[in-house]
Amino acid sequence: MTAHTSPASAARPGRRPGTSTTRRAILTAARARFAADGFTGTTIRRVAGDAGVDASLVMQFFRSKNELFAAVMAVPADALTHFSDAFEGTDDGLGERVVRAFLDVWEGDARTSEPLMAMLRGAIVNEQANEQLREFIQERFFAAAVSSRNADADEGADADADAVDGDAMLRAGIVSSMLVGLVVGRGVVGVPTLAEAEREKLIMLVGPAVQSVLVPTP
Template sequence: MTEHPNPATTARRGRRPGANTTRQAILDAARARFAADGFAATTIRRVAADAGVDASLVMQFFRSKSGLFAAVMSVPPDALERFSIAFEGTEDGLGERVVRAFLAVWEEDARSSEPLMAMLRAAIVDDRANEQLREFLQERLIVAATASRAIDDAELRAGIAASMLVGLVVGRGIVGVPALTGADRETLVELVGNAVQGVLAPGSSGDDGRAAGPGLRR
């Protein structure tokens, strides 16, 4: 005699297991939304709607849009935190702190460097990935750089700093420019740090000491 499955048992077997599945549904929705709309246009509300959950639940899992993007790209949250911490404190030495943290995130820890490098390689050949990476880096620089200091032309300055830092990583990790791959990291931190200092915090200790343009409001 043919046995018929118990409908209740079938329902239980097909039931979504809860938080883990919900988190994955959010990640899947976010991945599709970031790919379709880019980082800037994607919102927590849109991702939540795509995943069929409340926006507060997305925030509960990932805390911010940057955290959600990082999870989608498999970048550990502590790597992003390390970069953000570099902006804490005074303007003195800001450039070197930022460059050192940036290189550490991109080169030291395979958990963060591998997905980031993969993202960077994709950005070189794919317009959509290029937009995501550019907007993500620039927004993180703007948010962190303006959190505790007043800076004119923040978007322009953040864009310049981001381009310098990404260019350094491209030269070392992708193109393999001998002068960069063979350079001691602290030498690069000092040289590039002075340049980043002049962009993000002109007139403070750590730049070349020349007169600053419209930058920090004194």
């Protein structure tokens, strides 16, 4: 992967005016660096260079790379509602709504997408990132899918709640794996055909597959 280089890296290192401004600058630089290079490839020195500050200053705010990484992985609350919103409404078009919501979160505003990409790249080598990624997917995607399936089951007199829960969780797990794989192919591995594909084309192609998994055939 080509390392991300911020224009700020050319700035003269030193203390920025204002503690909050300096901290934000470091977090912004770290967010982009972790998203581009992953946990292992990111160094405090590189983050400091991107932010235009001394490495020692980064360590004053964040005592280790692990602590800096934890701060970077804070995903804005509004992003967490995206998956739940996709499950609102009827089953018609559910697959396309879910794929669109997933890509909107992972490939949209940098404030949301970069922490998630940092989690994804770091999950291989960093247990904290692995746990954060699991929690993010389970907290919203799994919960929304199970809630949606259970709501449908409640309409049937003979529904077995435990069976529905298990089935919904399995279906949600399959879909989340499909979509994470899509993001990895586009943003991490950089498979040319996936990376160059238009988002709407992907939604049109992947949506029906997601639909077939999430919505059981009567």
